Amino acid sequence: MVGGQVEGVEHRKELLHQRDGGAGHLVGLLLGHPLLVVLEVGLQVAEAVEVLVSLVIFCIGMLGIGKLMLFASRANDSAYQRDQATALAYSMFDSMRANRSTALTGGYSVTNVATYQYSGSGCTSTGSDCSGTDLAQYELSQWQQALALSLGPSGNGTVQTNTTTDPSTGAASVTATISVQWDDTLAQQSFSPTASSQSATQSSDTTAVITLESVL
Secondary structure (H helix, E strand, O other): OHHHHHHHHHHHHHHHHHHHHHHHHHHHHHHOOHHHHHHHHHHHHHHHHHHHHHHHHHHHHHHHHHHHHHHHHHHHHHHHHHHHHHHHHHHHHHHHHHOHHHHHOOOOOEOOHHHOOOOOOOOOOOEOOEOHHHHHHHHHHHHHHHHHHHHOOOOEEEEEEEEEEOOOOOOEEEEEEEEEEEEOHHHHHHHOOOHHHOOHHHHHHHEEEEEEEEEO
């Protein structure tokens, strides 16, 4: 009786083993099927394409960020030069007010300080050896050097004085007008798509100019 039960159990185990083996064999056959191989390769190709597309998008984004940083840098340089030009113009106003008698008679007037020629020995204040005119000429030469140092070789400036009369009081007043200019090509090319294609005759469009006016 017991022997028959044991034989029945062993028989069922053998049937289960055969069934599992057959299923495994079937799965193996399916995995090796050409259609499944093609599908697997297709999935791998799709994943590779996704990675490449992600890399392209990432590179485009990095290029955009780089160009934005370049624009910001050039804009900062342009703003810095404008601040320097304004400070230099105010420094000339201070010099003219300190030597007001000479400034009122046009001693500081110059149309192109970049070509200004100074032949004096230099003086820092009016005295027995340095007249108001000598001081004005020396300060113009110092201003010329400051423009070239702060704004580059293209830095230039003009100083003009004009006497006006108040129609109601008849009082005369002298107004000084100071202009400072420099080459702003890099900034203009960054923000103007047509600036880079301009000819030499149109180079003045890339010259930045500030003009300040004050009563002496």
